[in-house]
Every structure is written in structure tokens, then in C-alpha cells.
Amino acid sequence: EGQLLESGGGLVQSGGSLRVSCVASGFTFSSHAMTWLRQAPGKGLEWVSGISGSGGSTYYADSVKGRFTIFRDNSKNTLFLQMNSLRAEDTAEYYCVKDPTTVTTGYFDLWGRGTLVTVSS
Amino acid sequence: DIVMTQSPDSLPVSLGERATINCKSSQTILHSSNNKNALAWYQRKPGQPPKLLIYWASTRESGVPDRFSGSGSGTDFTLTISSLQAEDVAVYYCQHYHSNPITFGQGTRLEIK
Numbered sequence: 001e002g003q004l005l006e007s008g009g010g011l012v013q014s015g016g017s018l019r020v021s022c023v024a025s026g027f028t029f030s031s032h033a034m035t036w037l038r039q040a041p042g043k044g045l046e047w048v049s050g051i052s053g054s055g056g057s058t059y060y061a062d063s064v065k066g067r068f069t070i071f072r073d074n075s076k077n078t079l080f081l082q083m084n085s086l087r088a089e090d091t092a093e094y095y096c097v098k099d100p101t102t103v104t105t106g107y108f109d110l111w112g113r114g115t116l117v118t119v120s121s
Numbered sequence: 122d123i124v125m126t127q128s129p130d131s132l133p134v135s136l137g138e139r140a141t142i143n144c145k146s147s148q149t150i151l152h153s154s155n156n157k158n159a160l161a162w163y164q165r166k167p168g169q170p171p172k173l174l175i176y177w178a179s180t181r182e183s184g185v186p187d188r189f190s191g192s193g194s195g196t197d198f199t200l201t202i203s204s205l206q207a208e209d210v211a212v213y214y215c216q217h218y219h220s221n222p223i224t225f226g227q228g229t230r231l232e233i234k
Contacts, residue, residue, distance in 0.1 A: 035223075045214065047223040061222050095170065106218025107161035109182065111170035 002026035002110050004096045009115030016086050020115050022079040022096030027110075030054070030074040033099035035108065036081045038092035038117075048094070049081065053102035064090075088121040123147050123217050127226035133234040140202040142229045144215035149196060152219060159219040162191055162200045165228075166211045174213075175200065207233065 008020035022034070035050040049070040050059040058070050069082040079096055093116050097108035124147040134140040144160070152159040158178040163171040173182045175191035178198055188203040202209055210233060215226040 044227050045216075045225040047221070050221075059221055106159060106223050107173065107176045107216065108163075108171075109173045111172075113170050 002098065004098060004110055004112035006094065006096050006112045006115035009094065009117045011118045011120060012086055014086060014088055014119055014121045016119075017082070017084045018086065018117060019080060019082045020094050020117065021081075022112055024077045024079065024096075024098070027098070029072075029077040031102055033102060033104040034070075034072065034079045035097050035099060035104065036070060036079075037095045037097055037108075038090075039095070039114075040089070040092040043092075046092070050099070050104045051079070052104060057104070059104065083117070086117075086119045088119050090117065091119045092117060122222055123150065123219060123224055125215055125217055125224050125226040127213075127215055127229045129229060130227070131230045131232065133232050134202075134205045135234045136207060137204050138234075140205050140209070140231055142200045142213050142215075142231070144193075144198045144200070144226050146196045146198070146217055150217045150219035151195075158194060158198070159217055160191070160193070160198050161216045161218065162189075163214045163216065164209075164211045165214065171214065202231075205231075205233070 003025045006022045012018045036048040051070045055072045067085045072079045093114040095114045096112040098110040100109045126145045128143045150159045160178040162175040165171040179191045190201050212228045
């Protein structure tokens with residue numbers, strides 16, 4: 001079935017940078033598109049960014065475009081989200097999720113438990 | 122952006138009774154690639170990550186009990202639990218994937234009456 005384990009969250013000052021990671025196991029990582037979602041305290045789930053299985057196609061929410069970069073290392077079964085110019089409104093639990101196909105279908109059949117990013121102003 | 126609105130926010134149901142959760146999209150989510158509605162349902166239990174229940178509005182994910190079913194078309198969709206079990210207590214979310222940005226409903230908290 002597989003497992004996703006996020007890490008790298010923490011406290012960072014507004015304007016700072018942080019990189020969160022997600023290590024995948026139990027499935028062929030390169031055969032699946034991956035996505036980052038987030039949920040701010042007391043708010044709903046928000047799509048942040050997606051990437052195809054090869055890494056050749058990436059997608060971003062308008063709220064993070066130009067500040068966040070999604071990438072993957074298929075040799076290490078790891079997904080990354082590089083977050084720059086962080087703002088208080090980026091404070092959230094960040095979830096790594098797996099798409100059932102190589103291209104981004106858009107629904108998610110495996111979720112990680114999340115890593116908390118807190119941006120202090 | 123497509124707005125997904127769930128109702129009700131909270132739903133008390135007796136064990137063994139039917140539970141029905143509604144989800145309305147602000148525009149059609151019919152996917153041109155296969156003429157199916159791009160809608161998924163997830164179950165989230167306390168302390169656990171969400172679990173996929175239904176995709177393409179009515180296709181049950183492998184391993185999901187058949188008491189869970191999805192239906193609907195156009196802009197109105199429904200998740201039905203035919204006979205509520207104690208382990209079904211959770212928050213349920215709908216999500217469209219018709220186009221980016223993907224968006225989720227606000228969630229419906231299902232509880233035992």
C-alpha cells in the first residue's frame with residue numbers, strides 16, 4: 001500500500017526559507033505524480049503544488065507561485081517543497097500525497113501524516 | 122476557482138441508519154477526457170491522515186466497504202453510508218479535480234446520535 005513520511009517542518013521567520021521533504025516507501029515512486037497540500041489552523045485543505053512522476057511537469061497554486069518550488073529525486077524516493085519568502089499565511093500542516101497515476105490525475109490514494117510549518121511575523 | 126460546498130456541517134446518525142452527505146460544486150466538474158465527474162470523497166479519522174473512499178464520483182477505492190457509495194452529476198453529489206457503523210465516525214471531505222486549482226469542501230463531521 002505504501003507510506004509517506006514528511007519532515008523538515010519548523011518555525012521560521014517571515015521572509016525566510018524552509019525545505020520540507022517526503023520519503024516514500026512501498027510503491028514505485030517514479031510511477032506516480034505527487035502533490036503537496038496544506039491545512040492552516042482552523043482552515044480547510046488547500047492544494048499547493050503538484051509534480052508528474054518524471055518531474056517534468058509542475059503545477060502551483062497562485063498563492064505560492066514564484067515563491068515555492070516542487071521537485072523530486074526519484075533515485076531516493078523523495079519529494080521536496082522548497083519554500084522561499086515565507087509569509088504568516090503559509091503557516092500550516094503540509095501533507096505529501098500520492099496520485100494513482102504518473103500524470104497528475106488530481107485525486108489522492110495515499111496521504112502522509114504531515115509536517116507543521118509555522119511562520120512568525 | 123471552483124468552490125465546493127458540503128452540507129450539513131455536522132450530521133448525527135444512529136448506528137445502523139443511513140447517512141447522507143451532500144457536496145455541491147460551483148460549476149460543472151465533468152472531465153472532458155472521459156466524460157466522468159472529477160469528484161473524490163475522503164474520510165478522516167482523528168489522529169489519522171485522510172483516506173480515499175470514492176473517485177470519479179462513484180468508483181469505490183479498493184478495500185472500502187460497500188456500505189459506502191457515491192453518486193451525483195452536474196454540480197450535485199452525494200456520499201451515502203447505507204448502515205452506519207461505529208468506526209465510520211469521522212470527518213468527510215469532497216474534492217474536485219476537474220482543473221487546477223483542486224479544491225476541497227469544508228468537511229462534514231459524522232457522529233453517532
